[in-house]
Amino acid sequence: MNLKPCLSQIFVYPIKSLDGLSLSQGSLLKSGALKYDRQWAIFDKNQRLINGKSNNQIYQLRATYNDTLTQVTLSDEKNNFKNTFNLQGEIKELEVFLSEYFGRFVTLKENLKTGFPDDPRASGPTIISQGTLEMIAQWFPDLTVEEIRRRFRANLEINGVPAFWEDKLFAKKWQKVDFRIGDVDFQGIKPCQRCIVPTKDSYTGEKTNNFQQQFINKRKETLPSWVNPSQFNHFYRVSVNTKVTNLTQETPIKVGDKLEIMDN
Numbered sequence: 001m002n003l004k005p006c007l008s009q010i011f012v013y014p015i016k017s018l019d020g021l022s023l024s025q026g027s028l029l030k031s032g033a034l035k036y037d038r039q040w041a042i043f044d045k046n047q048r049l050i051n052g053k054s055n056n057q058i059y060q061l062r063a064t065y066n067d068t069l070t071q072v073t074l075s076d077e078k079n080n081f082k083n084t085f086n087l088q089g090e091i092k093e094l095e096v097f098l099s100e101y102f103g104r105f106v107t108l109k110e111n112l113k114t115g116f117p118d119d120p121r122a123s124g125p126t127i128i129s130q131g132t133l134e135m136i137a138q139w140f141p142d143l144t145v146e147e148i149r150r151r152f153r154a155n156l157e158i159n160g161v162p163a164f165w166e167d168k169l170f171a172k173k174w175q176k177v178d179f180r181i182g183d184v185d186f187q188g189i190k191p192c193q194r195c196i197v198p199t200k201d202s203y204t205g206e207k208t209n210n211f212q213q214q215f216i217n218k219r220k221e222t223l224p225s226w227v228n229p230s231q232f233n234h235f236y237r238v239s240v241n242t243k244v245t246n247l248t249q250e251t252p253i254k255v256g257d258k259l260e261i262m263d264n
Contacts, residue, residue: 003160003161003162003165004160004258005129005158005159005160005161005165005258005259006158006159006160006256006257006258006259007156007157007158007181007182007253007254007255007256007257007258007259008130008157008158008159008160008255009022009130009156009157009255010022010023010024010025010026010034010155010156010157010253010254010255011023011153011154011155011156011157012026012034012035012036012037012069012155013037013038013153014036014037014038014039014040014063014065014069014072014087015038015039015040015041015042015063015072015108016038016040016041016042016049016051016115016116017041017042017049017050017051017052017058018058018061018063019062019063019064020153021064021065024254024255025252025253025254025255026252026253026254027250027251027252027253028124028125028184028244028247028250028251028253029113029114029247029250030247030248030249030250031113031114031123032123032124032243032244032245032247033113033114033115033117033123033124033244034115034124034125034155035250036069037115037125037155038115038116038117039110039111039112039115039116040087040108040109040110040116041108041109041111041116042098042106042107042108043106043107043108043109044104044105044106045104045105045106049116050102050106051197052196052197052200052205053195053196053197055102056200056204056205057101057102057205058205059200059201059202059203059204059205060076060078060203060204060205061074061075061076061101062074062075062076062077069087070086070087070088071084071085071086071087072084072085072087072094073085074097074101076101083097085097091108094108095107095108119192119241121189122189122190122241122242122243123243124186124187124241124242124243124244125154125155125156125242125244126153126154126155126156126192126239126240126241126242127154127155127156127157127158127166127169127188127239127240127242128152128154128156128157128158128166128238128239128240129157129158129159129161129162129163129164129165129166130157130158130159131159131161131162131163131164131165132163132164132165132166132238132239133145133148133149133152133157134163135163135164135222136148136152136215136218136238139214139215139218140208140211140214142208143208147201147202150202151197151198151200151202152194152198152238152239153197154239156181156253158259163222164222164223164224164227166239166240167191167223167224167227167240168226168261169186169188169240169242169261170188170189170190170191170228170231170240171188171228172228172230172231173190173230173231176188176189176243177261178261178262179259179260179261179262180259180260180262181253181257181258181259181260182252182253182254182257182258183251183252183253184244184247184251184253185244185245185246185262186242186243186244186245187242187243187244187245188240188241188242189240189241189242189243190231190237190240190241191231191232191237191238191239191240191241192237192238192239192240192241193234193236193237194215194236194237194238196212198211198215199211199212212236215235215236215238216234216235216236217235219235219236219237219238220235223235
């Protein structure tokens with residue numbers, strides 16, 4: 001089969017745990033992080049992240065951004081509010097708003113170099129194929145492909161390949177797979193270990209009954225025969241954690257770029 005994997009979607013999540021947005025072109029920072037992705041994060045007074053793992057209010061907070069990603073508009077249909085903040089000059093006002101919303105003191109921190117990745121040792125963009133999202137949606141007939149996409153929150157989406165093709169982008173434990181998208185060199189590190197977030201409705205935080213166990217059963221059942229199982233101490237894993245190598249300057253990446261696995 002002559003597959004032609006290419007980049008079909010780019011997603012960034014400027015404020016960690018809030019809604020993301022789709023870009024036709026992004027860029028990789030010298031650190032290897034995807035620019036604007038998880039650039040901001042919300043912390044409580046004890047410097048713990050406010051996220052969907054432990055706070056269902058965050059699911060009900062909608063976030064949209066202007067074209068330059070310098071403004072965020074936060075809304076909540078249930079409480080009928082819509083407030084816009086400048087991310088370059090109204091951080092204190094935004095912190096007051098978020099503190100009132102969550103009912104506790106919170107701060108908003110920014111990291112322009114690396115953002116706030118879940119896995120600092122593999123802090124490049126996460127990668128998944130469109131076919132994988134479609135397959136997972138088949139496992140859960142009540143959920144749409146878009147809802148699955150919102151739950152798993154990957155950065156780069158690949159088309160032109162079957163479900164779980166992206167599992168080719170990692171090898172056995174401690175080994176890396178070199179590949180390229182456009183002009184950017186990546187290393188595939190491991191399949192991404194998932195948390196409780198994908199088990200919850202991305203708009204309400206309501207838990208989907210038996211989601212995790214059903215996912216584990218289906219993932220094990222459909223694991224491609226060519227996948228090295230050493231990376232699967234359990235099967236609640238999907239998408240690929242990456243590192244970006246050899247960048248000396250900010251480098252663009254765009255929808256339509258081809259993905260090529262390099263010969264090792």
